Amino acid sequence: EIDGIASVVSRAPGNGPFVLAGSHLESQNRAGWLDGALGVVYALEAARAVHEAGGPGGVDVIAFADEEGHFGHFLGSFSYADTLAEETIDNARNRTDGTPLRTALATAGLEGTPRRHHQPGRHKAFLEAHIEQGLTLDGDGLKAGIVTSIVAIWQFRVVAEGAQNHAGTTSMARRRDAGAALRRVLMRVEDTFPAIAGPASVWTVGRITMEPGDPSIIPGRAEALLQFRDADPAVLDRLHAKLAELVAAEDAAGPCTLSLQVLGQTKPAMMDETVQTALDAAAARFAPAKHIRMPSGAGHDAQNMAPLMPSGMLFVPSIGGISHHWTEDTAEEDIALGAQIYVDAVARLLAA
Amino acid sequence: EIDGIASVVSRAPGNGPFVLAGSHLESQNRAGWLDGALGVVYALEAARAVHEAGGPGGVDVIAFADEEGHFGHFLGSFSYADTLAEETIDNARNRTDGTPLRTALATAGLEGTPRRHHQPGRHKAFLEAHIEQGLTLDGDGLKAGIVTSIVAIWQFRVVAEGAQNHAGTTSMARRRDAGAALRRVLMRVEDTFPAIAGPASVWTVGRITMEPGDPSIIPGRAEALLQFRDADPAVLDRLHAKLAELVAAEDAAGPCTLSLQVLGQTKPAMMDETVQTALDAAAARFAPAKHIRMPSGAGHDAQNMAPLMPSGMLFVPSIGGISHHWTEDTAEEDIALGAQIYVDAVARLLAA
Numbered sequence: 001e002i003d004g005i006a007s008v009v010s011r012a013p014g015n016g017p018f019v020l021a022g023s024h025l026e027s028q029n030r031a032g033w034l035d036g037a038l039g040v041v042y043a044l045e046a047a048r049a050v051h052e053a054g055g056p057g058g059v060d061v062i063a064f065a066d067e068e069g070h071f072g073h074f075l076g077s078f079s080y081a082d083t084l085a086e087e088t089i090d091n092a093r094n095r096t097d098g099t100p101l102r103t104a105l106a107t108a109g110l111e112g113t114p115r116r117h118h119q120p121g122r123h124k125a126f127l128e129a130h131i132e133q134g135l136t137l138d139g140d141g142l143k144a145g146i147v148t149s150i151v152a153i154w155q156f157r158v159v160a161e162g163a164q165n166h167a168g169t170t171s172m173a174r175r176r177d178a179g180a181a182l183r184r185v186l187m188r189v190e191d192t193f194p195a196i197a198g199p200a201s202v203w204t205v206g207r208i209t210m211e212p213g214d215p216s217i218i219p220g221r222a223e224a225l226l227q228f229r230d231a232d233p234a235v236l237d238r239l240h241a242k243l244a245e246l247v248a249a250e251d252a253a254g255p256c257t258l259s260l261q262v263l264g265q266t267k268p269a270m271m272d273e274t275v276q277t278a279l280d281a282a283a284a285r286f287a288p289a290k291h292i293r294m295p296s297g298a299g300h301d302a303q304n305m306a307p308l309m310p311s312g313m314l315f316v317p318s319i320g321g322i323s324h325h326w327t328e329d330t331a332e333e334d335i336a337l338g339a340q341i342y343v344d345a346v347a348r349l350l351a352a
Numbered sequence: 353e354i355d356g357i358a359s360v361v362s363r364a365p366g367n368g369p370f371v372l373a374g375s376h377l378e379s380q381n382r383a384g385w386l387d388g389a390l391g392v393v394y395a396l397e398a399a400r401a402v403h404e405a406g407g408p409g410g411v412d413v414i415a416f417a418d419e420e421g422h423f424g425h426f427l428g429s430f431s432y433a434d435t436l437a438e439e440t441i442d443n444a445r446n447r448t449d450g451t452p453l454r455t456a457l458a459t460a461g462l463e464g465t466p467r468r469h470h471q472p473g474r475h476k477a478f479l480e481a482h483i484e485q486g487l488t489l490d491g492d493g494l495k496a497g498i499v500t501s502i503v504a505i506w507q508f509r510v511v512a513e514g515a516q517n518h519a520g521t522t523s524m525a526r527r528r529d530a531g532a533a534l535r536r537v538l539m540r541v542e543d544t545f546p547a548i549a550g551p552a553s554v555w556t557v558g559r560i561t562m563e564p565g566d567p568s569i570i571p572g573r574a575e576a577l578l579q580f581r582d583a584d585p586a587v588l589d590r591l592h593a594k595l596a597e598l599v600a601a602e603d604a605a606g607p608c609t610l611s612l613q614v615l616g617q618t619k620p621a622m623m624d625e626t627v628q629t630a631l632d633a634a635a636a637r638f639a640p641a642k643h644i645r646m647p648s649g650a651g652h653d654a655q656n657m658a659p660l661m662p663s664g665m666l667f668v669p670s671i672g673g674i675s676h677h678w679t680e681d682t683a684e685e686d687i688a689l690g691a692q693i694y695v696d697a698v699a700r701l702l703a704a
Contacts, residue, residue, distance in 0.1 A: 132521065133518050133520075133521040134518065134521030134522060134523070135522075135523075135526055151520065153520070153568075155567060164677075165673070165674075166485050166486065166649070166650060166675055166676060167554065167556035167558060167579065167581075168485075168503065168505070168554060168581050168648075168649035168650040168651070169484065169485040169486030169648075169649040169650050169673070169675070170486060170487075170554070170649075170673065171486070171487075171552070171554065172546075172549075172553070172554055172555075174487060174673075177556070179557055179558075179560070180542060180557070183535055183538055183539060183542075183557075184539075184542075186535055187535060187536075187539045190532060190535075190536075194524075197524075200523070201524070202519065202520060202522070202523065202524055203524075204519035204529070204567070204568070204569075204570055205531055205532070205535075205562075205571075206519060206531075206562070206565065206566050206567040206568060206569055206570075206571065207562055207565045207566070207567060208531070208560045208562055210557075210558070210559055210560055213558065213559040214558050214559070215507060215556070215558040215559060215577040215579055216505075216556070216558060216579065217556075217558055217676070218556055218558075219557075219558065225567040227519065227567055227568065229519075229520050263567075296520075296521075297518070297520035297521040297522075298518060298520040298521050299520070321517070321521070321522065321526075322517075323518055323521070324518060324569070325516070
């Protein structure tokens with residue numbers, strides 16, 4: 001059934017044991033055919049295979065709504081975990097066209113439909129498959145990634161405030177150029193982060209906005225969206241402390257006022273060792289010496305299942321590491337191989 | 353009369369000699385009351401005073417259309433200089449709401465109205481008054497600025513092209529971050545320009561755009577609008593060469609592709625020595641020891657009159673150096689003092 005948040009949920013017949021399996025179906029706009037859908041198809045295949053084999057147990061399949069954040073932030077898996085407030089739904093709007101989520105749900109015929117939540121004790125484990133979206137597998141000819149953890153994402157807004165003025169009549173000495181101050185901070189980030197980051201840390205400045213943005217006006221205000229990711233809380237704290245230090249130093253040096261706003265600080269989600277072991281064994285059977293344990297640099301619904309039950313993820317290769325783009329693809333034999341590993345791991349979890 | 357480009361033009365009666373006097377009437381959106389209008393009111397006052405005094409000669413007053421660039425780039429003064437092509441008018445649109453200039457002119461009842469051009473030999477000089485838009489006068493308690501030159505504005509687009517990718521799954525080593533490459537170039541500009549710039553040079557990064565601009569996507573393309581201004585062609589050439597060198601160096605270093613596009617390279621306009629001398633004498637009479645010769649860091653219609661006739665400009669103080677903002681202002685006594693200097697200088701030019 002499609003529940004009240006538009007997740008697609010199913011329950012296997014029988015008395016169990018049960019594994020919960022799935023991923024998401026929507027994609028980024030103009031994105032590829034595998035990011036999300038692959039994990040749902042694998043889950044359906046596992047349900048079919050376990051059912052046809054006569055068990056043991058069964059597979060509940062789920063396609064979580066809104067993993068890509070069109071209306072919110074993992075709304076489907078938060079709803080399933082029963083940590084999504086009605087008020088959050090009331091306020092959610094489509095980020096592209098502004099449609100309220102309530103309107104979209106009503107248009108889909110889901111107004112008043114109950115939301116389905118996790119039933120404590122029902123599932124032995126959650127297993128999600130996904131394309132890697134990176135080059136760890138494809139770059140080294142590997143076929144399966146066993147996810148150890150899903151990194152935390154810490155997001156910040158760095159704001160510089162100066163004085164908007166005429167770009168021709170304001171001498172360099174008298175300027176309070178917010179854009180220049182912001183660029184100094186961002187350059188210090190690039191200079192200092194490598195020495196204190198972890199080996200898998202990544203940091204990104206995805207957007208810079210300068211106001212008013214006119215070529216002949218000195219920006220009076222400038223801001224950058226900066227994020228970093230790591231699975232190690234100590235590394236996250238170190239990067240955060242350094243960023244705060246750099247912002248404070250530029251603020252103290254003047255002539256602009258700098259501030260740092262925290263936009264989000266997720267927790268790293270550790271994948272369950274039992275699930276990883278089942279995936280290791282399945283990968284060793286179908287792709288010997290071509291599997292690796294690795295962290296996920298991207299967020300996935302599995303991070304919201306990890307607090308509820310033993311959870312794990314299987315990555316298959318992405319050609320060229322491309323995702324969130326229509327050229328995203330995976331070789332057909334790698335898709336089939338991944339399905340064999342996935343179904344075998346589910347069977348091992350049910351049999352354990 | 354209002355001519356076909358919407359400049360307001362007038363011709364003094366009599367046989368001359370004549371001085372052309374004026375500035376512009378439109379302002380930036382939500383800007384102040386003096387930027388432009390002050391120079392037109394001074395010109396009207398000069399015409400009145402010369403007429404009431406019975407000469408010698410007379411004053412033609414002009415209010416140039418579009419000095420602030422709502423539809424183009426100094427369209428009124430270019431039209432008056434007869435260097436504005438019909439095709440430029442055909443293609444011009446309002447930068448705020450996109451209205452074609454032809455439509456706006458027709459709405460104002462000006463379709464088919466002839467444009468008025470400079471009549472060679474008619475004018476002894478052109479004189480424009482304007483608020484300074486900076487702190488050279490107001491910062492030092494001065495009352496009059498005699499403009500020596502109007503700086504050239506050289507505008508560039510710096511473009512960095514890398515590879516758009518996922519901000520979580522793409523390792524730092526594998527990234528081709530166009531935003532990071534662009535910021536390195538801009539930081540080198542700040543590091544190197546001070547040593548090679550002239551004492552009055554100014555440079556500004558007014559806008560940075562990163563595509564796609566999503567906090568979780570490594571920018572595949574980034575661009576900056578950068579301009580610098582100086583009245584010395586040697587300084588302009590030096591800054592341009594350095595900028596090109598920095599862009600080429602980042603391009604050569606990789607991993608991104610950098611390029612530099614020239615968006616505009618105006619010529620500095622030298623103000624006429626005879627006009628400056630007349631302004632000096634008038635300022636010495638009404639504001640002794642409170643006047644200074646200075647370059648203009650902003651563009652003005654006078655730069656388009658300078659190739660046609662001896663041209664000059666008088667600046668009056670701007671409180672706090674503010675312009676292009678509704679708080680722009682000048683003390684009433686400074687406005688009156690400036691008018692006395694301006695009218696006296698016009699009389700000196702007519703009598704010379």
